[in-house]
Amino acid sequence: MKLYVKEKCSFTSYASEPSQVYDEFKSLSQADQETLWILGMNAKNKVMLKELISLGSLDVAVVYPRVIFKRLLMTDSSSLILVHNHPTGVPDPSNDDIRLTSVVKDGAKIFDIKVLDHIIIGDSSYFSFRERNLL
Numbered sequence: 001m002k003l004y005v006k007e008k009c010s011f012t013s014y015a016s017e018p019s020q021v022y023d024e025f026k027s028l029s030q031a032d033q034e035t036l037w038i039l040g041m042n043a044k045n046k047v048m049l050k051e052l053i054s055l056g057s058l059d060v061a062v063v064y065p066r067v068i069f070k071r072l073l074m075t076d077s078s079s080l081i082l083v084h085n086h087p088t089g090v091p092d093p094s095n096d097d098i099r100l101t102s103v104v105k106d107g108a109k110i111f112d113i114k115v116l117d118h119i120i121i122g123d124s125s126y127f128s129f130r131e132r133n134l135l
Helices: 018-030 065-074 095-110
Strands: 035-041 047-055 079-085 114-122 125-128
Touching: 018 035, 018 079, 018 114, 018 125, 035 065, 047 065, 065 079, 065 095, 079 095, 095 114
Parallel strands: 079 114
Antiparallel strands: 035 047, 035 079, 114 125
């Protein structure tokens, strides 16, 4: 079974503001399942891809980095932002979130893709790995 949900992004280019991404995805704070999305951008930070990669349960979404990279390579994306929600409402990263960010960042180097951020959506707030200097 393949799960790819593509959507249009409300902004056409990314201006390096995590709050811009939060505004795009803040409706995820109402979801009762954890989901993981990716935004893929070209070299000029134009959004090439907004896609749901994983639909999980209350507290976990299984993510395969190879699926992320496949979708990014198919759209010639040169950078990416990971976005996922915490249905609990608390956007603090779990150990699995930190591990996923590290794995994706390491894998992205192989394909010359830059990880710009990993944003976790919670109730009325977000956590940005970039803002916290964790990338």
